Amino acid sequence: MTDARFAGIDWAQDSHAICVIDAAGEPLERLVVAHTKAGIGKAVGVLRRHGVAGVGIERSDGPLVVGLLAAGLEVFVMPPSRVKSLRGRYGSAGNKDDRFDAYMLADVVRTDRRRLTPLRPDTAATTSLRTLVRARADLVQHRVALVNQLRAHLLTVLPGVVGLFCELTSPISRAFLTAFPTQDAVDALTVEELTGWLAGQRYRKRPPEVLLARLQDAPTGVTGPAGTALAGVTTAYLTAATGLIEQINALETQIAQALAEHPDGAIFTSLPRAGTVRAARLLAEIGDARGRHPTPAALAGLAGVTPSTRQSGQVRMVAFRWSVNKQLRGAVCDFAADSRHANPWAADLYAQARARGHRHPHAVRILARAWLTIIWKLWTTGTPYNPDQHNALQKLLTQTP
Incomplete structure (x- = not known):
């Protein structure tokens, strides 16, 4: 030419x-x-x-x-x-x-x-889903940072509330901090008052007596006018965290709708413990441009779940792969790590890797690489995952104990 x-x-x-x-x-x-x-x-x-x-x-x-x-x-x-x-x-x-x-x-x-590999663009549906998933991930990071700041603040101002309920981001924790934002308000609580408030919140997980005992046994926070002033800081953190949680929930609703309408949605939601957000993240990061990943090895290499091998003369080094699509690696490893709790084949592969002396992150990458071989096949054929047709899984299940 x-x-x-x-x-x-x-x-x-x-x-x-x-x-x-x-x-x-x-x-x-x-x-x-x-x-x-x-x-x-x-x-x-x-x-x-x-x-x-x-x-x-x-x-x-x-x-x-x-x-x-x-x-x-x-x-x-x-x-x-x-x-x-x-x-x-x-x-x-x-x-x-x-x-x-x-x-x-x-x-x-x-x-x-x-x-060089020419750019193979994803469809508009996949691009939009990727934007939603990444925006949610960014907001989750902001929420985690903000809740950590709130927790550090409460450990000084109102220690008894930290760990009182399951999480500081739970609706019951946020409602309690709104109703009782100071140490003085918490100290004034009686069993009858707490029982009535919990009934209004429809909370039945722990008895009021147990919760009140935890509040009374905790170190005393800041009381008096100083405590009242610092309650404003608590409210500010709480309001900001609540706003983030609401926006995350709104994005998750959009993600669920976009995933349900996507032609490849059924492929990824069929994977064990994929759920909605995790399935959407996998789909969004892998994409739907089939020509971009011609082989399972190409997909695994881009995801960084295969080692990088360097050889010069008699020296051969196998090292962690750094130059990868980190968003894709995060999505695949997150799925693989949780899949072992629902899939015996995945649990067995992970256990074998750990038995060979690999640390948890390395064992997860080994499992992720195995999963990508399966996902690539499902993705290229447009077929949802069926455990009954997963030969390695069925062989493991039929083995004599």
Whole structure:
């Protein structure tokens, strides 16, 4: 292809540097376009006019990538970490320069195209589900951090409430802190008053006498005017945590609806202990572009559940794989770790790995790799998981004790 042309785009928040090169690597056109509808349209027009055979870019999503794919252009994604290491090919300085990076991305597509995998976009349903799942995960992290702050605050101000009920985020814990926000209010409680309040909350898990004894045996918090003032801090933390919990619940409702409507939803909800959010997370991170993972090994490698092997001469090293899709690894390992509580085959594989001396995270990755072989088969054939057709599981179940 002596007349082939290639392009590289250095993506930025407000503008994008573009470089088009010929088959010999000589620049044909350079330009910078704004990150606007008109700018993206101009970029697509330039690339189509040159008839580029491939476009190198550092990210896989966003309006610019959507525009490139809609125009029928073949896009190759190179993460910033790879781009940083590639700069050494073109000089020793390694300095960041938008115009140079755009040229370098184009030249790498020109020279290494056979080693690169074109971007295979997921459907809009999967992309939307991924956004919902990741947004929920972000809010959960914020909730955990905020509840930890609330717990640390209460250990000083109102220690008896910490551990009184199952969790500080539970409705009964939040209701109690709203009704009795100070140490003085807690100290004034009688068995009769607590019994009436618990009845109003329809709480029957523990007797009022037991709860009151725990409150009275706990260290005394801050009393008097200082306690009243600090109750405002308690209320602030509580209000913020309640808001996060409500938004998480709202996202989970959306996730459940999106998962139920997704063509691949039944595949992932059929997995043991997958539930709704976990199944949605697996689906969202694996995606529905079948061509992206041509083999189970390709999927396992991207998920980082296979070791990285390095060999030089007589030296062979097997190490943890760092350069992976961390979101996918988190989803797969979370599922695998819990699946062993519901699936005897998974429990047996995990136990074998632990017996060989592997620590829990390593044993989970071994189990995750085995699960991905099954998930890949289900995913490529569009078939839900059926334990009766899982040969390894059935063989284990029929073994004589």
